[in-house]
Amino acid sequence: MWTFGHILIAKINGKDNKREFYDERFRNRLKLDQTGSLTLTNTRTTDSGFYIVTSSRTEMPLNTFNLTVY
Numbered sequence: 001m002w003t004f005g006h007i008l009i010a011k012i013n014g015k016d017n018k019r020e021f022y023d024e025r026f027r028n029r030l031k032l033d034q035t036g037s038l039t040l041t042n043t044r045t046t047d048s049g050f051y052i053v054t055s056s057r058t059e060m061p062l063n064t065f066n067l068t069v070y
Contacts, residue, residue, distance in 0.1 A: 002038050003052045010038060014056060043069045 001011035009023045031039040051065045
């Protein structure tokens, strides 16, 4: 699952591989592939911040990215 700061923005349901998106600010701009890689298109300065990918099973952070959009 992916968070922007502490806000859940996307996750994959492991049972049926269904992708779910949660935050309207990213509407139609997020893509999540079957491996869990997140793509953000048409970036805006308000998209700057920390993005954290977390294991759904263990709820442990796997990686943190700091994105800066100018």
